Every structure is written in structure tokens, then in C-alpha cells.
Amino acid sequence: MTAAMQTGVETVIETRGLTKRYRGGQLAVDGLDLTVPAGSVFGFLGPNGSGKTTTIRMLMGLIDPTAGSATVLGRPMPRAVRTVLPQVGALIEGPALYGFLNGRDNLLRYDSADPSADPRTRGARVAAALDRVGLTSAAGKKAKAYSLGMKQRLGLAAALLRPRRLLVLDEPTNGLDPQGMREIRWLVRELAADGTTVFLSSHLLDEIEQVCTHAAVMAQGRLLTQGPVADLAAGARGRLAVVTPDTGDAARLLKELGVTGLSVEQDRVTGELPGADVELAELSAALVHGGVRVRGFGIERASLEDAFVALTGEGFDVAG
Amino acid sequence: MSRVEEVEGAGANGTADATGAADANATADGTGPVDATRTADAAGTLRGPSPLWTLGLFRSELTTTLRRWRTLALLGVLAAVPVLIGIAVKIETSDGGPVGDGGGQGPAFITQITNNGLFLVFAALAATLPVFLPMTIGVVAGDAIAGEASSGTLRYLLVAPAGRTRLLFAKYAATCAFCLVATLVVAGSALAVGALLFPLGDVVTISGTRISFGDGLLRAALVAVVVAASLAGIAALGLFVSTLTGSGIAAMATTVGLLITVQILDTIPQLHGIHPYLFPHYWLSFADLMREPVHWDEVVKNLGLQGVYVAVFGSAAWARFTAKDITA
């Protein structure tokens, strides 16, 4: 039984028409309706400047929305910060540390800022959090001497000081080495298995694809889509792919069999997936029967990246 | 405009807490000490947080402030002032002549130091109160919020969640405690230097009467407390400035700049109409505590004026900070 079921909160984060216009007039988030189901690992995607961090700041009560409302763990934000935030761990726009304090003292300071954290267990909780992110041996080093990845880990440790129901991670793998990234993915999965909902913003799409159950895509402050990752990727349809040295024959045969959108590149022929009425096994049998030496036959699943690019466009420039 | 924050202990919250505790128990992962912690935490959560836990933030504020090398350097300067005064007086009087032979008018109490080292405490406080002490407080108070904002640590304190009002109170309380620490550093250093270089003994008050050395020490302690309290106004002013900007350096510079401006205004005779409303105006009234009997008039005026500054700038800081967007 998950935490959500016990308290009857089925959505951990819910926003209605959430809007933020900065004082300069910049519309950073525009009418956001976001629903994060309990127990999900939720990927929050979007190009640079699309409003991800702004949304997270509003969810954490750091800035007031211009319009709309947000509830976190079933309580309105920012009104309920004092009751909600002890159950939320957050990493917002990179870690921020006291350079003149060592790693352990940084965590002690953040923990003592929480009036509902028990000081009697503080030392043990800090040690456990350091251990969890692999910083135990560097705990006595001044934070200003930490590398980017070590700082990121310490920031994560601060988010893990207490058992949390929701973890909000704004680009948590920024600056981490491949080993560190794997550890974060592993950590996220472990936390999710414990019933913690994880809200994860990232640019690394394959990372989102690997760990997330749900995702939302933002662009220029607007929500383009949200839902289970499988559905999103399915939105960009997969393609039939045949690997063969006899590409000419294969293309001709496939065309006769009704496959459209064919393209040939080196030893590969790809085409639109035929409708549900065509059995794929028959296609492959027909190819073999036609004397085509089939070395590979299958469906190339669309990646989340394809879906993302299809939604946000190929352009590289940041929208103003 | 200020935000409304829900208070803890509401009905719905009780449920949430209990769930948190259940989660904690369910979260089993490997190592022994972790499990033990979680269980302890769960038990603690069930009993509910103690109101005393809130003091943790104040303690953390004060120790964090005192662990910055900048703070230590400022305290070092403060501690050096009595040493310099003591040595200067010692050198000038080594030929047996009284202080102030040259006709110069030094800080109050200087002339008595050679007879009684305890007077170095009063002389040092009188010398540091106009500039050094308030400058130190201005740096610490100005950096309080703005410094955390510029390093980004403010957002993590707020999502901890420290609570905006609570954080502001903790910051102010820690700054006031630091006022006392800074004053005691001056007084302590002065007492040590005074005892080392000069004789100690019965104290002759400004009114000419004699009190015992023990009574003199008590007076010195009282003076230190009053001097520390005199700094409450600039502490509140600095905290307010600190909520206005996201740059710690800018806030410190503004606060110290304001202090110097006000000190200058206080010396311009044409502006005597506004003098009674300037926060440093009655600062040196602490000398009245060395009279027999004590003249409380101006001391009370000073403390009252500090109270007004604390109320005005404290509310302004609160109104500003609780409504502010934290984007750094």
C-alpha cells in the first residue's frame, strides 16, 4: 500500500492554470495544468528557458504565482509550506552550499532549519544521507573545495535528510560523472520502490526514458503534453526496419505488399508500419520467399527524443 | 502584502505526520544505523515536534556567523582596539606625567586609566561604539538575508522549511546575540589589558564618590549590556536593508554607509532638530551609568529610541521578506 492510498492523495502535485509573469514582464509559465500521480517517477521536460525551474519554485512556495493555483501532497501552496515541505526533498537549480563549512556541517545546518526535524537523530540522519550519496569519506572537507559533482551529491544528500513522500529534483545529474548518473538513476528507482514520488526535470531524454514512468513536456511556458512515458513515445510512431544486402529487391517487394514511406540507406530499408490488418510475420515470409537475404527484421520503437523533437521542434535557439 | 502560512498542528496535518512516520518504518534499507535512525525519527514524529526544536535554527545561525573568517577578523579588530589604547596610554604616561598633557581631548575615561585599569573597559567601549562596533554589526546584519540569497542557500533554508517569519526572527536574534558577543569581546579584551598594564582597585565614579572594585565590575557589566542594546537599532536597520537586495556586499555597504551618514548628520549643529531621532544620538549616554547615583534619563531615552527603530525596521523587514519572490 502506498503512502498516497493511506491519506487518499492520489495526485501528489496538481496545478490549475498556474501562471507566472516575472516583474520584468517575462511570461515564464502560462496556464499550466499539471497532474503528477502518486508513486510515479515524473519526468519534466523542456528546452532551456521553458519555465521548468519557475514551476518548481512556485511548487516549493519560493515565488508566488501571478495566477492559478498549485497543490502539493493535497495541500495548497504556498499557504501550507510549513506542513508540506518537511515531507518534500528538493534540489532546485543546482546545489547551494556554505563554502566555509564542511559537507557534514552543511547538512547539519539545513537540517536544523527544519523545526520538525528531531535534533536527537540529526547526527545519525546526516551520516546516513552522506553515506547514501557516497560522500562519507569527503564529509570533513570544506564545501568550497568540492568538485561540481560532489556539490551536486551533497545537495542530493540534503534532500534525503528525512524520509520524504515527494522528491523534486531539478536536473539532478548536472555535472555528475557517468558512474554518478547511474547511481542517481539507481537511487531514484530505489526511492520510487519505497513509494516516494519523484518529480525530475532534465534535459537528458534517455535518462528520463530509463527511469520515468510519466513525463510532461513544456515549451515557452506552456504544457505541450503529459502522460505515461510509453504513451508519449508511442505518439511518435515506430517504423518497420529490414536489414539486408538486397535493398533494391526488398524495397520493391515491400512496396508491392503495401508498405509506404520507404527509404533505403546502405543495407537498411525502413518504412511506415503497415496497418493492424497486416501480419508482420507474413511480410518477413514474403521477403524471404522473394529471395531477399533478410539479416534483420523488426520495429524500431520511437524514442522519447523523437517525441520530444516532434513536439518542441528541431530548432536550437532559446525562445525569448 | 504578506503571505498567509498555515500553522502546524491542524487536523489534516496530524494524519500527514502519522503517514510520514509509517513511511519511515517501511523504508528499510541495508545498514543497521540507518534503520535505527529511521525508527527513532518515526517515534519522534509520532510524539510530534517539540517547540524547543525551533531553537536549533537560532543556534545554527549564531554558530554559522561565528565560523566565518570575516566575522573572526572583525572581532579581532575589536579586540585589538583596547590593546592599542592601553599601550598608547602606557607609553604616554611612562614619564610619570598625566595623560592629555598635550591638551588634546581624547575619548572619555582615558585619564583615569592609569589609576585604575578597569577604566580601560569604559574607554574602549566609548572609542569603539561610534564606528567600529556598529560597523561590525552592520556587516553581519546586512549580510544576514542578502548573503544567503546571493549564495543561493536561502532557497534551501526556505524549503527545509525554515519558514520566512521564523528565519527572520532567528536571523535577528542571532544578530542581537552577536551584538552582545562583539561588545563582550571589546570589554573582555579591555579588562585583560587593563589588568595587565595598570593597577586595579576601588573605582572613583564620575560624581567623585568611591565604589568598591566589585561594584565597579558590576557597573562595567551593566555598561556592556547597555552598549550591546544600543546596537539593536542598527541591527534591525541592517536586516531591513538585507531583505531589499540579493547581494550581500551591497547590503553590507549600504548599512555601513547609512551608519556613517547618520553619524555625520548627528554632528551638524544646524540639524539639531532631528538629532533626537537619530539612532546613534544617545549612544554615549552609557557614561551616565558611572555616576553615583546613576542618571537613567538619557540611557532610557537611548533604549527607547532603539526600541522604536527595532519596531519600525523590524516590521518593514518582515513585510518585505514574507512577500518577496526568492529567485536567486
Ligand SMILES: Nc1ncnc2c1ncn2[C@@H]1O[C@H](COP(=O)(O)OP(=O)(O)OP(=O)(O)O)[C@@H](O)[C@H]1O
Ligand atoms: N528572476 C527572473 N526574472 C525575470 N525573468 C526570469 C527570471 N527567472 C527566469 N526568468 C525567465 O523565465 C523563463 C523561464 O525560466 P526558467 O528558469 O523557469 O527556465 P527552465 O525551463 O528552468 O530553463 P533551463 O532548462 O535552462 O533551466 C525564461 O525566459 C527566463 O528568462
Ligand SMILES: [Mg+2]
Ligand atoms: Mg532550470
